[in-house]
Amino acid sequence: MKLTPLQKRAERKARNNTALDMNLVALIDIFTILIFFLLSGASGVELLPSPKAVKLPASTAEQSPKETIVVIVSEQDILVDGRKVASVAEVMARNDDLIEPLKAELELLGGRQAVRAENQAKSKSVTIMGDQSIPYRLLRKVMYSSARANFSDVSFAVRRRDGV
Incomplete structure (x- = not known):
């Protein structure tokens, strides 16, 4: 049985339709938590405000x-x-x-x-x-x-x- 190009394409699409769906909400939550911990860990250095008008000794x-x-x-x-x-x-x-x-x-x-x-x-x-x-x-x-x-x-x- 000879398939037309349109039928071949439909068969290939049906065969490759088993792709996994990603849950983007969970992925966004993970990245938000990761960014929060990276930013909170980076604030370990405390600096005082230094206006240009004040030259500290x-x-x-x-x-x-x-x-x-x-x-x-x-x-x-x-x-x-x-x-x-x-x-x-x-x-x-x-x-x-x-x-x-x-x-x-x-x-x-x-x-x-x-x-x-x-x-x-x-x-x-x-x-x-x-x-x-x-x-x-x-x-x-x-x-x-x-x-x-x-x-x-x-x-x-x-x-x-x-x-x-």
């Missing part, structure tokens, strides 16, 4: 930074977690050591409840990123205001010196 510090409230002191402004709270010129013009807007902002941020119990102790820590050219008097005012807002653990951000 170099140091041989070995301790890595921890996640705290960051007070940035540049030559012009004082920022808390990226929000400007005071200008350096106004702070330096005053005779008292307390920077009231800084204290108020730190009290506001420090008053927030920590979600997890192990992060509760870290909530009263502050990291000061001070430009290397700021006067000690300004740094003392920032530290005093932080202490008045009940932030007892004060850290200074530095740039790691290479070759040490």
